Amino acid sequence: MRIILAPMEGLLDFRLREILTQIGGYDECVSEFIRVNDTLLPPHRFFRTAPELKNSSRTKSDTPVKIQILGSDPNRMADNAHLVASLGAYGIDINFGCPAPTVNRNRGGAALLKEPNLMYSIVKAVRNVVPENIPVTAKMRLGYESTELALDCAKALEEGGAKEIVVHARTKTDGYKPPAYWEWIAKIKSILKINVIANGEIWTVQDAIQCQKISGCDDIMIGRGAVTNPSIALLIKKKLEERMSWQKTKEVLSSYWLSMEPDVEAVSRVGRIKQWLHYLSREYEEAQIDFQKIKRISNPKDFELIYFSELFSQIK
Template sequence: MEGLLDFRLRDIITKIGGIDQCVSEFIRVNDTLLPSQRFYRYVPELNHNCRTKAGVPVKVQLLGSDPVCMAENAAKVASLGAYGIDLNFGCPAPTVNRNRGGAVLLKEPDVLYKIVYETRKAVPSTIPVTAKMRLGFESTEQAIDCAKALEGGGAEEIVVHARTKMDGYKPPAYWEWIAKIKKEVRVSIVANGEIWTKEDAIRCHEISGCSDLMIGRGMIANPTLALEIQGERNEAFPWEEMKSILYKYWIHLASLMDTQSRLGRIKQWLYYLSRQYSEAQKDFTAVKRFTNQEEMDLYLCEDLAAGIEVEMQRKAFRCIGAESPVGDL
C-alpha cells in the first residue's frame, strides 16, 4: 500500500469507521539514526498522541536488517510518542529485498530474532513491539521457525500474510498455514491476505482460527468493509457517496502535493475501487488518461450527490490554502 495508504487516507478511512488500529507505511532504516522530522513526515499522528483524527491508534512500522540500528530508531520514535512499533518482514518488493529488507529476511530466522530482541530491549515496556511476516521467501519451509524467532525475540503480536514472497499478491491466500503457525506460538496471531468481503473474513476466521484480521487492499476497495465485518453495515456505500469521498480527498490533497502526484493518488484509489464498484471500472478507464487538474476537477464534480453547489466547488478548488473539507466526512 506504499504510495497510497498514507496518513491522508488513514484519516479518511478511520473516519468511516470499524477499524481498531492502523499501521503506518514502512519507514526504511539503513545505517543511520533518522531525524525526528522523518518520523513526523510519515506519521504526523505523532503530533496527536499517535492517533488519527478519529481517535484510532497508529503503530509506526520500521523496515531494515541491522538489529542495532533498528533498535536505535525504534527508541527514537518511541521517545516521540509512538503508540507501538511494528517491524516489517513481509514486504515483497524486489528493490526492498535486494537491499536486505522485508521478506528476504525470512531466509534468516536468527536475524529476525536479533532485530526483535534488540528492538524490544530498546523500547519502553509500555510500548508494544509487533511484527509482520509472510509464510516464507520461496517456500513455507521456515514459516514456523520464523514465527518462533519473532516470538522468542519478544514480539507481542505477529501478523501473518498468508503467502510467500514468491506468491506476491496472487490468489489464493493460504490461511491454513496461519492456523499451523498459531498452534506453535503463544503470542497473538493476526490473519492477513485476500480479505475482500465479509464472507472472506468469515472464512479466514474459520480456517485460520484467528479472531483478529489485518486488511489492506480490501479496505481501499471497499472503505466500509470493517463496518460490514463487525455487523454495523449491510453493504458498501452507494457509488455517489463514494465519489463524494473521492472529491473531498482530491481537495484535501490540493495543499499537500503537486498536480501529477494528486492525479496518481486518485487513479490508484479508483483502480482498487473498481473491484467493488462497476462504476469505478468505467471511470478508471477514462481517468487513467487524465494529465491535468481541470480534467479531474470536472470528473469529480460531475453528478456529486453531496449537495455541494457548483460555484462552491469552484471556489474550493481556487482556495488551495484553505482548510480541507475532508474533516467534514
C-alpha cells in the same frame, strides 16, 4: 475481534488512514514502513510518514497508529525504535513482509525470512530499548521462495519479544497473487503463545469469515480490501447492513483529493485518484465507468475539467 488497517505504499498513507478510520470499524492502523539504514533518522522523517505522532499517535477519529520500521541492522533498528518511542508512538511494528525487489535487494522486508536468527536479533534489540508499555509487533510472510522456514520465523519473532504478529498468508514469490494460504496461518498459530493476526485476500465479509475459520484467528488485517470497499470493516462487524453508497464513496474520494492539495504534486494526485478508482471498480460498477473516463488522462488540468469539477463541485 479486532480489525487492523494495513498500509499500502503510495496510496494508503496518513491521509487515507484518516478518511477510512473516520468511516469506522478499525481498531488500529499501521503506518507505511520507514526504512532504517545505518543512521539515526531525524524526528521529521517519522512525523512526515506518521503525522499522527503529533496527536498521541492516533488519527483524528481516535484510532491508534503503530509506526512500522524496516531494516536489517539490529542496533540501528533499536536506535530508531527508541527515538520513535520517545516521540509518542502507540506501538512499534517491524516489517518482515515487504516483497518489493528494491527493498529485498537491500536486505530488507521479506528478504529477512531467509534469516530467522537475524529476525530474532532485530526484534530482541528493539524490545530491549522500547519502554514496556509500548507494544513491539511484527509482520511476516510465509517465507521468501517457500514455506520451509515459516514456523522458524514465527518462533523467532515470539522469542525475540514480539507481543503479537501479523501473518500475510503468501510467500514473497507469491506476491499478491491469489490464493492466500490461510491454513498456514493456522499452523503458525498452533505453535505460538502470542496473538496471531491473519492477513491476505480479505475482500468481502465472506472472505473475513472464511479467513477466521480456516486460520483460527480472531483478529484480521485488511489492506487492499479496505480501499476496494471503504465500509468493509463496518460490514464485517455488522455495524452496517449494506455497503456505503457510490454517492457517499464519491464524497470520500473528494475528501482524499482535497487532503492532497497542500503537499502532493498535481500529477501524483491524479495518479492516486486513478489508483483508488481502479480498486473501487472491483466493488462498484460506477467506479468502472468513472475509471474509463479518466484512465488515459495525465494532464492535471484536463483531469480537473473532465472529472474533478463533476466529482468535487459540491465540496468546492
